Amino acid sequence: MSTRVSKKFLTLDLKAVGRRVRELRGFETKQEELAESLGIAQSYLSAIERGLKEPSATILLRIAKAHGRTMEWLLTGNDEGHE
DSSP states (O other): OOSEEEEESSSEHHHHHHHHHEEEEEEEESSSHHHHHSOOOOOHHHHHHHHHHHOOOOHHHHHHTTTTTOOOHHHHHOEEEEE
């Protein structure tokens, strides 16, 4: 199983996405707590954070909105349009 999803001009590094999700969760929030607030299983969140599963757009949007970040930042680490 690859952790990279590639298109002609797009490369999504799922491990990097997972690291950013983990960064937003912080040390104060348990996976179980965040997963519950997102409406997903803790095991699925764990797999996202480890770069083993690709999160849906809905889950990324929920994470981004809950933490005041953009989906672009979650996906790429760039937040050029964020004010």
